[in-house]
Amino acid sequence: MNGLVREQSVFMQQLGELLRRADAEGFGVAGGELYRTPEQQALYIQNGRSATMSSQHLKRLAIDLNFFREAGDGSAQLVSDAEALRPLGQYWEGLDPANVWGGNWGSFKDLTHFERRDAPAAAPAPAAALAAPAAAGPVRGKGLTTGSVGVQCSNVHDDVETVQQLLNLCGEAGRMTLPDGPLTCDGAFGQKSLTAIMAFQRSALAQAEPDGRVDANGATLLSLCESLPDAMLPPWLELLFLRAKDSDAEDFSPRLQQVMADRHIDSPLRQAHFLAQVGHESGEFRFRAEIASGQAYEGRLDLGNTQPGDGQRYKGRGLIQLTGRANYAEYGRAIGREAELLEHPELVETDPGLCVDVAGWFWAQKNLNSLADADDLTTLTRRVNGGLNGLDDRRRLLMRAKALFGI
Template sequence: MGSTLFPYPYPTEHPTVSTISVRSGDTLSKLAARYNTTVDKLAKANNIKDPDLIKVGQKLTVPDGFDSPGTKTPSSNPSKSGDKFDQPAAAGGRAAGPVKDDDGRSFPTSADGTPMYRQGDTQWGGRRLGTGSSISAAGCAMTSTAMAMSKISGKVINPGELDAYLDKNGGYSGNGLIWGQAAKMAGLGATKPGWSTSNINKQIDAGRPVVIGVDYKAGSNGGANGTDHWVTVTHRKGDTYYANDPATGKEIALKLQNGKLVGGPKNYKSTGELVTFTGGNPRPGTAPAGSSGGPVAGQNSSGGSVKGLSLPAGDLEKGARGKDVELLQKALVKAGNLTQAEMNTGPGIFGPKTEAALKEFQAAHGVPNTGYYGPKTRAAFEKLGAKVGGSTGPGPVTGPSEPGTKGGVSLAQLRKIMPNLSQAKAEQYLPHLNKAMAEAGINTPKRQAAFLAQLAHESGEFRYMEEIASGAAYEGRKDLGNTEPGDGKRFKGRGPIQLTGRANYRAAGKALGIDLENNPTRAADPDVGFRTAAWFWNSRNLNTYADAGNFREVTRRINGGYNGLASREAYYNRALDVLT
């Protein structure tokens, strides 16, 4: 139903859309896809016997996704709808009066003065949302956000305007809304504090609406994270909370029951997801008489403090697993970008929730919101007081604990894989190589074959433990962390995997407990070089791809492309023959 922080496959039912007008090029099939219904339902709702015979300008009724097939569209008078919680706009007090947007359109408001928008409005309901839906079908989170932001900022921002802003400013992750990016349109921040009525009350009693997730489809458990839909809670009276529902564009009442808010159409139940907005007027308006006042709790746009938290020194991205991912998740929870409940669905697993939360953090702190945990993101966390690599010990060097091949590879096996490697160098390097592989969990034939193949190619079968070129070509490469004069040469490629750039030297050094940033040549020594290679390997989760036999992806994550792929694959196939 709703676009959320995380692009989960929620049920695709849509809100009420009374009528639409057929445009040139429309077919029932296209309209069904646009409004997230079916051709059969559209045909039945409009008594169309031949789906191919529709005319430009023809008015069609779109079935209401909240009702079972064949039921009528809910009455425009909520008091006759049969739902005791579906109240008219003035149910929570006297309506504050209509507001006008930049287009001159008037919209009713709830009792506290928050605009009431319907996501299926004809002006914006058909707009494309994210990568493959529409505001009508999946824009409840975005519409709820537009309502809350309008009240808090004092500027009337309708969902169409917000969607246009998000399209231009990277505001979607798939079809999922990036809350912080949306809030920027009104000069606000957004955070996801822990669920509690206290957190809600402090906001709405100061006239600051909040957005909450609800589960409306009985038995669905709300999809992957419990949330099917989003509404904007605006004010309260006793244990009754009033919310603007983007599904209908009307105000609904929710009762506090066992810590949850319950009511509205289809007996909504809150899921524990809460979004609050920071900045703007601290008290943009008070709730009606009967609610307890009080100042808004002090917050900043980054949520809670991450000061003193330890974060991994290596890079992480979607698909990674382990304790370093869990450290990142804990920091995102503290920062207010991930809830504890969301983390609990997959601690230590870098999935779509973690990726979207990281994008949210990045957008709020001036980092490109790529969802990739790299040097710039680590720097942003450090500015907030986190300790990157602090107490994590060897960090991502340490690999999985499951048993695998014991004893590493033999001298004979190594020389068969790398036939140009001399006996003397093989004897010199083998102990360091095996120690590093054991530490990194590179402990199965597939992992070892992939690791050795990449090292053989990168170092010319361990012939080059330091890049032949001067490194001047890396001068000024900010993406490598080379920000000071001479960094290109100082942090040229070293070690069997050719570690390059100040940022990688710093990260690897923190993971290994060695000051490589001030002693970069140590990366070429075999006792350090093989460990930096192991760190680099695990920082990119390469054991996972090696286990799957996906050597091309291993290459891409090391090289950034497929340079030298034929050479790498030749080593890989030879290593597999030798080790299996």
Template sequence: MSDLVREQSVFLLHVCELVKKAGELGFSASAGELYRTPEQQALHVRNGRSTTMASQHLKRLAIDLNFFRDAPDGRPLLISDVETLRPIGQFWEGLDAANRWGGNWTTFKDTPHFERREAPAAAAVPAPSAAAMPAVAGTRGRGLTTGSVGARCSNARDDVESVQQLLNLCSSAGRVQLPEPLKADGAFGQKTLDAIMAFQRSALGQGEPDGRVDANGATLLSLCESLPEALEPPWLSLLYLRAKDEDVADFAPRLRQVMANRHIDTPLRQAHFLAQVGHESGEFRFRAEIANGEAYQGRVDLGNLQPGDGRKFKGRGLIQLTGRANYGEYGRAIGREAELLATPELVETDPELCVDVAGWFWAKKNLNNLADVDDLTSLTKRVNGGLNGIDDRRRLLLRARALLGA
């Protein structure tokens, strides 16, 4: 597959995600122009509808979409206001650092325009290890929040907690002085506002700070310059906001090792793996499925042929291992088959096995291949057998990509 075709494939997958998100926000959408010939582009330039012959439309990496809402009389009303469409544009750019929305252009606002800027060609270099994944400066943080944090802002809980954690990290790095660390509880108040303004004065040099942290804005991206290395406990706490500190500290080094062992060694692979692990484990809150497993009794496809197999071999581990056959196969892979068949609870109670089984499953299902083409839907079906929880998996994927700069 050529690099351009690969970029086109990712672009179209993101367009599908965008249209779905627009529906969730109350918009209906119609498709406009995708591909332009060089002759058509030249005509657009002559007519003043474009200023360049380097449009991404020529590469099938741009599309124009029209968004509508119902008018009081029920007729579809075309929406072109930048601020009304901004949540859609923020979602698009949050999907990938390569995505651009025309509503953010400075020369003129082209709100229907959504494009992808493919990465420049570069010489092949060895993939970095999972233990140390430095991101490109300035790219981390795009898409981490979905709305604005500050006075008279939306202040969604996850956004506020993310900003609070980032401010504490910047304080530890000496980039802002805080009277005391913020309580990262997702509740916006005066202390959080004061900390934002103090950071804008000290780190951004703003004489009159506005106290706002906008999605993909300068303040957020500057806050993210103090992010630690990927998979360090403070980084993992930012990804999994609902995880306990002790679980993060326990699992962080184990995840680094398993990901290195299983060649989950690019930012995109890591983001997809962590999204699936995060959802399947409830962000480390569950090491076994809550249900008792009775529903699996008699499942021939899982090898549950003996009385009590359903309960005995219910889902365990960060990506839940389920069924006698799968426990046996994993046990053989690590040289502990008899032990795991006799005591399958070890996959839940032994932290090393709890993480290792997720890496084993990932490699067995060849999920790196689906991660490489950014195919969340197919990957989720491989993990789950369906699309249960895909919205939460997508949420975690976007957070992981933002924190990795992927």
């Protein structure tokens, strides 16, 4: 099978996936132009509808589709809103780095256009990339952002900061040169971020005319994520927990790896759930102890607080908070330091090793690996929290961790 026929076959297969996705999202679809002869392309140029004889329609690698939704009176209404169609465009581009949606080109006519472009020639890998282990399995990065980053995009703070961090990582890996140096990862989209995105698209994606957009699950985002570091390293944790200080990521990285190994939190799904719970409970590493004084626990016999002042003395500490005299004693016995922790409970906050280890101990005590294996966030949250407080934030962090792991 020659190269063009192979590309046409892939294009048609992925077109089928797009049509199934459109149907699932409630769109009716009418087919438009697929093949265009050279004579027809010449007429397009003559009539001002095209500027060159270059078109993927000539290769049967492009198609124009019209999308409809049912109106109130039952008639089919043509959808011409770019934002309504953008999820389909992002889905198309997410299927394959060679896929491009015309809705990023700036006119209504282009909203209907879906094409497959010639794949860029592979560039020699930089030394840093050759030294890094290749990521196996699913592509990492899908679902990492919720919207688009670029001119006239939603530019949600976390999405922008994520892209800024990824661009810096690509610069460090030698895949591009950052025109203005490393970006300040502040979540604010501006000219420096735009310039860096376009530089990446030229360098890594071989785009002659970059659009400066990073769409959710689009080719640019997924290519950026090819430079993700190994899981649990500090830069990886900084991408997961955007609100964490760099120093905390450095501090906790080796300790998290050790605790996960000790407690058999040893699959990406288990680790994603563990990190989501730890991240929420600690405010993304910002809090090693609960903010409240602990007075609310005074006299709580169910926590073993039998002595005056026990509520404040044994308040919640650790990445998953250890609370109450009885629990401090039980954890202390488990690690052979009961008397020390009862005398100095603040060590669970100030000793980074204990701060992480207590979370692993709690995880093992509650047999939470089984719930993580079942991907049961709701029940797992009840076991950690006693209720469902912060469930949305735990889910956000879980989805982010899964995107970074590629699961």
